[in-house]
Each structure stands twice: as C-alpha cells, then as structure tokens.
Amino acid sequence: MHHEGLTIDKFKRKAVLVSDAQNLIMPHMHLGDTEWIALAESGGRILAEDVIAPHPYPHFRRSSMDGYAILSNDTKGCSTDKPIYLEVVDEIPCGSLPSIKLVSGTVSRIMTGAKVPDEADAVIMFEMTEPNENRGRRYIQLKREIKPGQNITPVGQELAEGEIILNKGRKLGTGELSVLATFGIHKVPVIKKPRVAIISTGSELLGIDEPLQDGRIRNSNTFMLANQVREAGGEPHILKMISDDLTIAKQRVEEALTLYDVVITTGGVSVGDYDIMADLVTEKDVEKLFNKVTLRPGSVTTAAVKNGKLLFALSGNPGACFVGFELFARPAIGRMLGVTNPFLPEYRAELGTTYSKTNKFTRYVRGRQEIVDGRVLVYPAQLDESNVMITIKDSNVLIVIPPSNESIEAGEMVKVIKLPS
Template sequence: MISVKEAISIINSNIPKSKKIQLSLLEAQNHILAQDIISVINMPPFRQSAMDGFALNMHDRLTYKLIGEIKAGDSHKIELKPGEAIKIFTGAAVPDSANAVMQIEKTSVTNETLVLNETINLNTNIRPIGEQIQANTVALPEGTKLNAAAVGYLAGLGCTKVTVYKNPSVGILVTGNELVKPGNELEYGKIYESNSIMLQAALLDSGIKNNTIYEVNDDFLNTKNSIEKALNENDILVVSGGISVGDYDFVKGALEELKVETLFYKVNQKPGKPLLVGKIEDKLIFALPGNPAASLTCYYIYVKPVLKKITGELETTSITQKEINHDFTVNNTRSQFLKASFSDNKVSVLSHQQSSMLNTFALANCLIHLPEGNYELKKGAKVDIYHI
C-alpha cells in the first residue's frame, strides 16, 4: 500500500502524451489551444467610428457643412475638406481626412449645417487601426481555454479552424449484480445504480463529452470481455467496483489476464483505499472503489488532474489552504479526504463522511486532505483543500 503522494507521482510519470486536433471554432469551444494564434489582420482593420455621430475634418469653428453619410459596411471612400462633416454610424469606416467624431447627442442640424454644442479634441471617438490587435502578433497564446468570448474574438479575426488538444474518450465500466437502473422496480437486496451517471456528469464537468458506459455483472469472463472491449474503444478506462478482495471482485484478475501493467494497487487513504491504476500501451486504467463517495473522491484526486493534463490545461490540481471553521480531531492511520464546504476562506467539515454516502457530497465544494495521525486541529488552523 502506497501513500497519496506516491500514487500521484506514479500517475504523473505515466500520463499519456497529449494529442492535437484541428476543429472548427464552435467544435473547439472549451478546448485548450495547442499553438499560438497569430492574427493575420489588424483589428479594427480601418479607422472605425466608436459612436453614432458626425465625422469631422476639424477647423476653428463649431459649424460644419454636411456632405452625406457613411453606414457600417459602406466601402466607398470620401474626402472631407476642412470644415466639412459627414454623418456616421457606429462601426463605420472613418474617412482618412476626418480627425474626430462628435456623438450625435452633442450636435444640432439645420438643413446641411451641423452645429457642435461644444468643442472636441483630435481623434475623439475614433478607434485606430489595430487598436485591439495588430497583424502578425499573438492573438491568443497556446494554453488558452476557448470560452465563448475567445471563440467570438477569433471569428472576428477571420479564423474558422484552430488546433487544440484533443479530448480523450473515456469508458466507464460499472460492475455489480446488486445494481438496478433507476426507473425500474427496486427488489429486495438490490440498489439503484448511480456511479455511472455520477462519473459521466463529473466527466462532462471536465469537458469530456466523448464517454461511454459499459455494464457488467459479477462474472469473470464477462468482466474480462467488457474491459477488453472498453479498452479497444477508448483512450482511458474508469472502472467502478469489483476491485476489492471479495469472492466476486473480478476486476483485478481480469486486468492481469489482459496484460494490463499494475502501476499500483491500494492507497493509504480513506475513503478509496482499494484503488488500482494500470497501464496498457498508452492507455490508463483507473479501477475505483464501488462505494459512491469513495469512487467520486478518487475521481477528483487522481482522474481529473490526468484529464486536465492530457487536454492541455496548465494548472492540473486545484489545491489551496483555508482556515478550518471549527475544532476537529484526527485519529486515523490513513490520510483522509473529507467532504467539506468553504466560503469566505473558511472551510467546514460536513456530516455523513462514510464512503457510501453522497448526500453531503452533493453540498460539498471541496475535499479537505488531512494526513494520517493523531492530532487536534483548532479553529483557524490551515488545512489543504482540493477544489471540486
């Protein structure tokens, strides 16, 4: 049995290499850029009006001669003489001969005469060429996560496709004769199966949409065949249940028969001790405990950081320190991950810490990591938390 630190170190040494893929902008949303994006144009590409108003070739009076209008999208070029003005709309191209735009609210018009209500400074309300970005400079660097604003920004620069880190496909294999799908009658001795949809939801939170659920009863041959099928069809396999030492826990034996290299088995932690991580070729296998809270805890501590690394995120773990909001006694021979909730930099341990219970996990926004030992934590003591 190894420590949490050792387990994380072993996993980090065996993370598969990230793959790159070219996607359309919309397909690339929430992906991480795999290269710098260089703008091929200035933005704006022309002197642009920031207001509805009047473009002026300024002179020493407040009256100007109106000679027409320019709408957004007009491509004709107009030459203004000193003392001339042209009506202009937001986003329209400002003539090279204009040196300010007065907003419409600060003017009055009679026939073809424009009167300014106040003086104006040079270049007022004119967006210069390249104000947002200049051609041949980096628009977004590698490692940027493409949110809605980034997608819109790149579209505005004329981009249609980008190279991003490919999200892995993940198989979720759930074992157990006692499991019944929600919606069916619950017979005596059965429980509703929740781990598959829980882990699928966690993957979706991590931006992994390409995931497939596999179900298998507690039978060695069926377990082996299902694992083999899932490995053939996915980049990463997450198994829930069947990894302990009971007579009907067949996952470890099936993995061994399939020539999966065991990187480690069992971690000195609570919950989640019977965790196995294996590798075959360039694929990782995470065999998680079947108890729901233990399974989800192991996902957040071990699986999620791997997914972040593969998909190009620079910060793969979200660990910070917070002050515990109450006294707490630690008396454990294993490291503990406790469901907890923090606000205003204070963190509180929640009730129902058993590995089978999700009711307070549903209210948690972090896990407190407490090293093994016998000690007292006083209110205000700093503890490490994993953001989830």
C-alpha cells in the same frame, strides 16, 4: 476468497502519497489527436493549436461615438468667443463607407463603429456641437479645439495581425468563442475527446430501471462517473455491468483497453474490489503504477498501464469512487486534452466547524464552501464515510485534512480543492 492463478502476493500494497500517485500517472498520458470542428460546436473543448490573428483588430479606423468626423486643424483657435462653422457633407451609418472626401471646412456625420474617412483625424461628439442651416446647407457650430486622434479607435488597437489570439490548451468558453467569431475563425482545431470506458462490477448491483431488491443496490457509480468524465472533457462509454465472474471480468476489461483510451472500473465486492486489477498486473505487458494511496476514502485506489492505455480501479463505495476520480482520473483526462493545468484549483480556507476524526492517512472530506463577512469558510459534510453518497450532491469542495491524532478546531486554515460543480 481465492481464485485460481492468484496468489497472496498481489494483495501486498505499498502506500504512496497522493502527489506521488498523480506524478506516476502523468507520464503515460499522451496528447490526443487534433480534429477541426465548427465554431458553434466548440464550446467547452480544448484548443489543439495556437490561434493567430489573420488580420488586425479593428481592421479599419472606427468612430468610438456618435458625432462628426473632422479635420482637427480646422478647430485651432476655436473657443466660446470664437466659434467656427463647419459644413456637414456626408453621413456614415455603421457598416457603410464614406462617400465624400473631406476637405478643410467640411465634416461627416458618423455613427459609433463606422469607418472614419481617411482624411479625418478626429471625431467630435454630437453633444458638443450645435446644428445650423443656411441656404439649404447643414452646418455645425463648434466652440472648442479638438485634438488629433480624439474618439477614433485606431487599426489594431486590440490585436495586430500575426499576434496570438488564444494559446493551445485553452478551454473554449463564451469569451473565447466571441473573439474567434470576430476574426472569422469558423473552424476550430481542438483535441479529440478521450474515449473513457466505465465498467461497474459487483453481483449486488441493480440497473437503474430495475425494481428494488432486498440486499442489493442500484448502480449509481456508473452515472456519477459518466458525468465526471464529461465535466473533465472526456467522452464516457458505459459498458455492461459485470457480476462476480473474475474470468469474464478480466476479459471484458482487456477488451475495453483495446477499444478505449482510458478504462475505469468501480466496485465488485464479492470479487474483491481490485481482484481484476491484481490479476491483470501479473501479466508481462501490464505496468502497475500504484495499488494503495495514503488517502481516505479510497486508499486502495489502483492504476496500471497496458499497451499505453491507462486503467483505473476505483472503489465501489460512492464517496471513495468520487474522490478517486477527481484526484487521479480527471487530471489524466485533462493531460490527454492538453489542458495547461489539469488539476483542480487548490487554496486555503478557514474551517467553519471543528473536525474531530483522527486520521492515519490524509482525508479528503466532502464539504461546502461559503463566504461569510468576506471570509472563505468551509464546512465538512456531517456524513462523509466512503459508503455515503447523498452528501456528494451538497458538496462543492474537498477539504484536505492531514494525518493527525487530534481534532482540527474551527477557525484553523486548511487546504481546499474546488470541485467543478
């Protein structure tokens, strides 16, 4: 199919390695602006700045158990044969302050987490004492020596004032929110979410609320990509579908590039998956990064930059679209958020079943990871063609199968990429 203004040159493609394609993208990803949001809303966001402890933690000496705050020197020489008696003169619940200054021979009843009196240098656990009363006064009997510092959590044991609590680039989860709350940090500096436009192209596409029609399919890629963008930390914006009018499609993509930080297109069989991109990259202000990658599925995944905005053209085939996003768009969004390592985790695992397809390019096979007798096994999906979408829901890894003319046998070690869900 030929469109005015397009030449056969645009279809010339030089395949690059996945790693090289990723490296071509990264320099164009600039860190987003900082915004301050409420701690309660910050889960899942990325810190824009180092967070410094405004005070030591703990900021007062506290008891690590229920017992009695004492002057350890009072217990010297104490034993089963030579018990001592100390008078209980105060009671300190958690959250309260000591009300009586301790002197030699006196102790304060104290609860776990309560402030230890300044004069005390140890806490004796409740179970190591015996209560006693004489003439309306309360005493405890003690039969062993106590060392200074025992059962007292010192000031700054966990963090000193001025120490880094959390480094910028860290994703905020349950533990991070807990420690920020502990230090009273109720407004958090985070990187603004990149705004990502998602545009599906193709006259064969139906809206998800439309009745089924013979020869047409529902637009599933849009919703798959939107959730992938959310998982990556971006803010997805689903734009109106485009049919097979190349002029309108080009105009829509160019408009999206002015309004959003990243634009992702998917599909467009009757136009040709990458006609929009091919036409755009002939313009002077567009830099083509790559238009073919040595991978299956999705070898003709394309990326370009216009006015500092990144455009990804992903296949309309669901499997290829899914893989293209995970390998290229996800790390790009992560870099814009300042994530320390924006790439999905990689490791080695044992192939659970023989993989018999031969490959000219490296194949990224959807698969399932299981732990069997302490071994990490991965099983390729039985249906893994680029146009197959059902197995996406059952996959938690991508199994990396290198180019080969022979089968890879069960039991061999392969590289695995852990999917986010």
